[in-house]
Amino acid sequence: MLYDAAQPDVVAVSALARDLVPALTAWLAAAPVEQLSWHHSAQPLPHAATEAEYTALVRTGVAAIEEKEVVKVVTSRAARRALPTGFDPLAAFDDLSQKYPQAFVSLVSVPGVGTWLGATPEILAEVTADGTFRTMALAATQPLTADVTPRTAIWRQKEIEEQALVARYIVSCFKQLRLREYHETGPRTVIAGQPAAPAHRLRGEPAARAVPVVGHRYAAAAAPTSAVGGMPKVAAMAFLNKHEGYDRAYYSGFLGPVNVAAPGIARLYVNLRCLQLHAHEAVLYAGTGLTVDSDPEREWQETEMKLQTVGTVIAAAS
Numbered sequence: 001m002l003y004d005a006a007q008p009d010v011v012a013v014s015a016l017a018r019d020l021v022p023a024l025t026a027w028l029a030a031a032p033v034e035q036l037s038w039h040h041s042a043q044p045l046p047h048a049a050t051e052a053e054y055t056a057l058v059r060t061g062v063a064a065i066e067e068k069e070v071v072k073v074v075t076s077r078a079a080r081r082a083l084p085t086g087f088d089p090l091a092a093f094d095d096l097s098q099k100y101p102q103a104f105v106s107l108v109s110v111p112g113v114g115t116w117l118g119a120t121p122e123i124l125a126e127v128t129a130d131g132t133f134r135t136m137a138l139a140a141t142q143p144l145t146a147d148v149t150p151r152t153a154i155w156r157q158k159e160i161e162e163q164a165l166v167a168r169y170i171v172s173c174f175k176q177l178r179l180r181e182y183h184e185t186g187p188r189t190v191i192a193g194q195p196a197a198p199a200h201r202l203r204g205e206p207a208a209r210a211v212p213v214v215g216h217r218y219a220a221a222a223a224p225t226s227a228v229g230g231m232p233k234v235a236a237m238a239f240l241n242k243h244e245g246y247d248r249a250y251y252s253g254f255l256g257p258v259n260v261a262a263p264g265i266a267r268l269y270v271n272l273r274c275l276q277l278h279a280h281e282a283v284l285y286a287g288t289g290l291t292v293d294s295d296p297e298r299e300w301q302e303t304e305m306k307l308q309t310v311g312t313v314i315a316a317a318s
């Protein structure tokens with residue numbers, strides 16, 4: 001499934017994905033690595049914001065919240081990193097899979113789309129074999145340190161508010177789909193990464209029994225969620241289009257296996273902690289949810305921390 005934030009009405013789903021898997025797996029196993037050609041997007045490289053530019057964007061975001069233009073907005077930035085000679089995307093994929101066993105690690109290379117590598121912890125929507133539909137409200141991240149565990153993590157007002165906004169947004173999407181019966185657990189702190197860029201998140205997990213199509217409809221209605229766009233959605237997106245200053249491309253869109261395990265089973269993830277490969281460099285993406293209490297310097301540091309998730313595989317290959 002492919003979704004591009006710039007074309008929110010277009011969601012491409014392969015009905016035959018399951019039938020393609022054996023042929024693709026055999027092809028990958030048979031092709032020598034040097035013969036695999038990785039697609040590069042024809043789009044120009046995005047502007048990579050400096051610290052001064054990003055903190056200024058955060059200040060503008062906080063001012064927009066103070067002026068009640070938006071309730072919450074999630075600003076983001078791109079960062080460019082030179083690729084080490086002979087960088088092997090398949091080895092980087094293996095490396096990420098080992099480092100982040102709880103994340104959805106993906107390597108996607110499509111003509112016209114380019115090559116994207118990522119390790120996202122965030123489920124957008126899931127439909128399981130028994131027809132259960134699940135989603136989660138993630139927001140806020142803090143570094144995992146020796147003396148902070150999920151049991152002892154303390155969250156500030158800003159983060160509690162941020163997570164509550166995302167949860168409320170999800171419930172409003174349920175209402176839109178006339179999905180009235182669901183149950184909610186949490187929020188509870190979870191580990192959303194492994195040593196390289198560890199983080200804790202708050203998570204609510206509303207679940208509802210539903211026909212499989214709800215997953216698809218929910219994903220199309222909810223994306224971009226308030227965890228990656230903001231609230232209200234239209235005002236937050238207008239703010240980002242005006243001020244963010246670069247094209248997010250597939251970052252903060254969604255991806256995942258649909259109809260692969262069996263028809264109707266889907267697991268869609270928000271495309272976070274990802275990078276796009278270009279011929280000689282990678283573009284990494286990260287963002288942070290702003291509320292009225294956001295501190296620009298802390299938000300910059302949070303993006304730095306998040307960039308390390310995929311940044312480590314480039315550093316490891318150097």
Ligand SMILES: C=C(O[C@H]1C=CC=C(C(=O)O)[C@@H]1O)C(=O)O
Pocket residue numbers: 074076122138139140141226227228272273285286287288289306
């Ligand atoms: C925009 C990103 O994270 C969003 C999703 C979850 C937690 C977030 C946070 O910690 O601020 C953000 O809202 C990103 O990781 O690039």
